[in-house]
Amino acid sequence: DTAVSQTPKYLVTQMGNDKSIKCEQNLGHDTMYWYKQDSKKFLKIMFSYNNKELIINETVPNRFSPKSPDKAHLNLHINSLELGDSAVYFCASSQARTGDFNEQFFGPGTRLTVL
């Protein structure tokens, strides 16, 4: 029973293409996230959605567009892929209770390689 799943696990594509990564969580969480981990292993948040609404949007190029059809899914669409987009993209989810931190559970990651 995978809690947070992502597809595909690996994605190799040419520069200029458009691609999507899908994420689903079966934990009943209200909040979902996309993170990017670059070649230097630096993990940085890109977006966060709470119950289908965008709540965190870091300085990410507008070629990246997240879409949340329902609170269990958060997909990431990337237009006009560039070499610098090569990275591992992690989806995560957590409860949305205010106050104390709510543990984030990460998906297995999607390794994107742009040629």
Added chain:
Amino acid sequence: RKEVEQDPGPFNVPEGATVAFNCTYSNSASQSFFWYRQDCRKEPKLLMSVYSSGNEDGRFTAQLNRASQYISLLIRDSKLSDSATYLCVFTGGGNKLTFGTGTQLKVEL
């Protein structure tokens, strides 16, 4: 100054050794602190939260020093299975996590 700094390592230690990592942060408004563990080519997983009073979970002890703005992780009696990258993480409130680049630990026979 970077938001969070960690010695990347690797720390190569023999099985059974005690090893400690530190992590410094620059934002004094940071509220909550954590250690995450990331195995090679896997996703990060929460290891433990870090409290000012210090907290322990089995062989792992975490400490927070707000005055000096650092957190630490101590691992006693290292096991081969402890080999991983340990990520220092904090949040300024809410659910936005800021990650360090991690410290790599290799436990050897």
